Structures are given as C-alpha cells and as structure tokens.
Amino acid sequence: MPNNDIPLTSLSSSHTYGDSMGVGANADGAQVHERQRQRRTLTNDHDDDVDSAEERDDDARSSLDTDDREEDIDEFIAANEGPSLVEGSTKHAGEKLFAAFMIFGLLNNVLYVIILSAALDLVSSTTPKGLVALFNIFPALLTKVVWPLVSNGKIQYARRIGFCTACSWLGIVTIALSTSLPPRLLGISLASLSSGLGELTFLQLTTTLPTRSTSKIALGAWSSGTGFAGIAGAGIWWLLRGLGVKKGLGLSSILPLFFPIIYKYLLPPFSHLKSSSSSDLPYQRLPTDFDSVPPSIFITPPSTDVIPRLSDSLPRRNSFDGGRRSPPPLNHDSKHSIGSGGQTRLTKNEKWTLLRPLVLRYMVPLCAVYVEEYVINSGVAPTLVFPLPTEGIWSRLFKSPRDYYPFWSLTYQTFVFLSRSSLSLGIPPLPLPLLPLPSIIQFLILSLLYLQSKHFLFSTAAYTPPSPSPNGGVDRSISFVFLLICMEGLCGGLGYVNTFWHVGREGEDDEEGEEGKRALEREFRIGAVGAADSTGILLASLISMPLEISLCNAQVEQGRTICRDM
Numbered sequence: 001m002p003n004n005d006i007p008l009t010s011l012s013s014s015h016t017y018g019d020s021m022g023v024g025a026n027a028d029g030a031q032v033h034e035r036q037r038q039r040r041t042l043t044n045d046h047d048d049d050v051d052s053a054e055e056r057d058d059d060a061r062s063s064l065d066t067d068d069r070e071e072d073i074d075e076f077i078a079a080n081e082g083p084s085l086v087e088g089s090t091k092h093a094g095e096k097l098f099a100a101f102m103i104f105g106l107l108n109n110v111l112y113v114i115i116l117s118a119a120l121d122l123v124s125s126t127t128p129k130g131l132v133a134l135f136n137i138f139p140a141l142l143t144k145v146v147w148p149l150v151s152n153g154k155i156q157y158a159r160r161i162g163f164c165t166a167c168s169w170l171g172i173v174t175i176a177l178s179t180s181l182p183p184r185l186l187g188i189s190l191a192s193l194s195s196g197l198g199e200l201t202f203l204q205l206t207t208t209l210p211t212r213s214t215s216k217i218a219l220g221a222w223s224s225g226t227g228f229a230g231i232a233g234a235g236i237w238w239l240l241r242g243l244g245v246k247k248g249l250g251l252s253s254i255l256p257l258f259f260p261i262i263y264k265y266l267l268p269p270f271s272h273l274k275s276s277s278s279s280d281l282p283y284q285r286l287p288t289d290f291d292s293v294p295p296s297i298f299i300t301p302p303s304t305d306v307i308p309r310l311s312d313s314l315p316r317r318n319s320f321d322g323g324r325r326s327p328p329p330l331n332h333d334s335k336h337s338i339g340s341g342g343q344t345r346l347t348k349n350e351k352w353t354l355l356r357p358l359v360l361r362y363m364v365p366l367c368a369v370y371v372e373e374y375v376i377n378s379g380v381a382p383t384l385v386f387p388l389p390t391e392g393i394w395s396r397l398f399k400s401p402r403d404y405y406p407f408w409s410l411t412y413q414t415f416v417f418l419s420r421s422s423l424s425l426g427i428p429p430l431p432l433p434l435l436p437l438p439s440i441i442q443f444l445i446l447s448l449l450y451l452q453s454k455h456f457l458f459s460t461a462a463y464t465p466p467s468p469s470p471n472g473g474v475d476r477s478i479s480f481v482f483l484l485i486c487m488e489g490l491c492g493g494l495g496y497v498n499t500f501w502h503v504g505r506e507g508e509d510d511e512e513g514e515e516g517k518r519a520l521e522r523e524f525r526i527g528a529v530g531a532a533d534s535t536g537i538l539l540a541s542l543i544s545m546p547l548e549i550s551l552c553n554a555q556v557e558q559g560r561t562i563c564r565d566m
Helices: 008-021 026-085 093-117 130-150 157-177 181-206 212-252 255-266 348-383 401-420 437-455 477-505 515-529 531-558
Strands: 297-299 307-309
Touching (some): 093 130, 130 181, 130 515, 157 255, 181 212, 181 477, 212 401, 212 477, 348 437, 348 515, 348 531, 437 477, 437 531, 477 515
Antiparallel strands (some): 297 307
C-alpha cells in the first residue's frame, strides 16, 4: 500500500528520476501513475482546507455584517415608526378614528341645534325668532369665508381646537347667565363663530390623514356626527328646557370641554393608522436627485448599486400635534419647504387660482342644496298643517296642530343623519358628474311642497279649501308630505358628504410641486368650500321669513286658518 504521508518533494523527485532513466516496466509505470494520483489528491485536499478556512472567515464576517445591518434596520424602523408596528397600538386605531371624528361632528353642531331649539325661550314674544337664527349662522359664515383667505402656513390644529373650545364655552355661558337680549346675542355669536371654525378645522384635518381609506373613515364619521347632532340637540333641549335657560344651558356648557379630551386621548396618532393593503399607501415619487435625500440607511446589493431607504416615507410623530400631521417634504432645498428657513405658504394669487374651479364644481351645488332645504324647513314646513286626523297612525302622532312642525323637523333630521352616514355604511360616493343631482331633486321637492302649501296639491276634494273640513278621516296629503320630507333629508345629507368627499380628492393626481405645498392646497380647498353651506343657510333665512307669511296668507284667503290660529 502506498504511503500517503510521503512528502511532496519526495514524490516529485521520484517521478523525475523515473522519467530520466527511461524505465518502461509496467510495475514501475504503475507506481509512477499511483504517485501522481496521490500528489493530485493531497494537493486538492490542501486547497480544500484552505478554501474551507477562507469560507469560514467569510461566513463569520458575513454573519457579523448581517447582524450589524439587521440591528441598524431595527433602529431605523424604531426611530421612524416607533409603536406603530406594535400590534396592540394599531389594533383599534380605525375604530378610535371613527369614534373621535363622529364625536367631533356631534359636539361641533349640537350647540347650534340647542340654541335654535331654545329660540322661543331666549327672546321675548315680540322679538322675531329669525334674529336668533341670523346671529346663529352669520358669524359661522363669516369665519368660513374669511379664515381660509387670511390664514396661511401650517395649521396648528391643537391650538385651533383649544380656541374653539374656549369660544364655545364662553358663548353658551354668556347666554345662560344673561337676562337681556344684547349679551345673549353676543353669546350666540361666539358659539356660532366656534361652530364655523370647528367645521373648517375638522374638515381640513381629514385631508392630512395618511391614506385614502382613513380619510374616508374620518369624513364619513364627521358627517354622521353632524347629522346626529340635529336629533341629539333637539332631544337634549327637550329634556333640559324644564330647568329654564340658566340651568339648562349651563349644563349644556360642559359639552365643548370634551373637544380637547377627545383630541388628546381618543384620536389616534396618524402613525398608528396602518393600511391593510399596500395599494392604499400614499403615493410618493422617487427623487431624481439623491443629494437632496436626507441621511438614511443605504443597502448595497451585490450589484453595488446604492438604493436609499427613505426615512421620511412613513409618518413621524410631531412633537406639537402628537404625531397627527404628515412629515415635512423631502426636498429641503425648496424655498417653500418647511424647516428650510421658512414655512410653506400659499400666496393670494395661488388661493384665487385654487378657488375659481371650485365655485361651479362644488360650491354652487352645495349652496343650492342648503338654500332649498332650509327654505323648506323655515319657510314652507311651518305652513304644512292639516285638519287633525281621526284614524290611522297619524292620529296617534298629531294631537294638536302645533305637533306638525316638530314632527317634520325630526323626520328631516333623521334622514339627514342616515344620508350623511352613507360613507360610514359602505355606500359608494356619488360620481363627480352626478354631484348636482341632490340639488336638482331638492328643487323639485321644494316646488311640490310649495304647491301643496299654497294650492293643496295632494289633498282630496274633501280636504281642499274652501270646502269645510270633514269631521272624521285623514288627509292623504300628510303621507305625501312625509315622503317628500324624507327625500329632502336624504338629498341634503348626500349633497354634504359627497361634496366634501370629492373636494378632499381634488388635486390628488397632481404630481407637480412638493408634498408640503400640496397639503396646504388640500386644506385650503376643503376649507373654502365649507363656506357654501353657511351661505345657503343665510340666504334661505332671508327668503323664508317673507315666504312663510305669504303662504300662510294664501291659506287664510282660501278659508284655512290653521297656520294663523296656532
């Protein structure tokens, strides 16, 4: 058996010696070939050992590099997302967002409804009740029109909410503690200002959410809350009116104090609002100039191409707003960039440029819906009175002619609440071309109710003046009016929620300009359109007062005096 421990030099010399002597015997030749095979084997074993040692060193270095890289990535994720990756922090973020914005909508509008419901108790019998409605809407309208035009830069939502809380509380307390008309009108104006600024603020806040789905949740919840405020406000004052103005409104003054509590403790930080689908993440263009990218982790694959991991691709916690605002734009060299020496701002010309296309597309249809429905509520509905029914379900609801108007108001508010909750119920928004449809239908409803009030359009001959009212039965026009009031509430709510849904999506596909500038544009658009509904309510109040008198006089001339006898 050959000796595997023979040194390589001996094998080499033996092989050379055999060749030089020309030995041709088979035994010698076989021995030479065997020694050559052994030499190759030993050489390969030696090379394998060397390669194995080098591979072990490489593996060790690779393992260390991998550990270091994973540790760096973990630190990067922790710094940028923090608790947002913890399941417990994000598990109920969507539910908290919905609850917070619904309560915001309820609190913002409920005092407006309470003040209107208490109008009879706030002014004397000789004072027009429309004066309360005027002071309850005009400051809100003025705020919605002027504030988006004069304010600029990054919105400080916490400060705004604090101001609304103080203003609303001070207004309702002023009303409760006053006994004369001027200070009560001042208190009504303060509460109205707070309501207008609050609606402007929370609608703008929905545009800052990190994804489209969370924005939809917030807007749907806000709309549901404002719709429910009509029912809740009327019910609250119904329960408290027995206590009088001082105690009743005094108890109501605790409601605005929930604004900062909900904002601080219930509204989740926006970094916790994760999307379940990657397709729902906000779009961000890749930067073309890597020099403008802030320091971040660089991962180098085998191709040696440097791929940046943008540290600003996910929302960070803001020290002032508790993580509720989106991060500043990536391009820190831009003159509009936040944090590069000055705040991002919109010039007056830019605001007018943004405002012009909104007027016909959104503001006119929304204003028309509100003019029509509030003309119905304030000018036509008070004259929709009938001889008391003596049979059927209506006979159980209407015991006095004064029961008609509160019932029409409750019906309207209920269906406004249902329609404003359409997004929350999963009903798709109306397509943009169909946005004027609610105002068109609302005009038809207004026309039909006007004809019923003036000419008794749906009444049978027995219930049409100048025929005397029958001693029994029920006027079928009550059912027609009920159905029309239901449709009125549906159209009003759909016009509101769909308008602001589409305004929030306006400019979404615009890729020009930095993200910080586009965020200000979204906030300005939705804030500016918010003035349309208050404008409609103000115009309707000016139309309704003479219209109500005219319709009641028309009924009296035909022989029906119920509207005047109430």
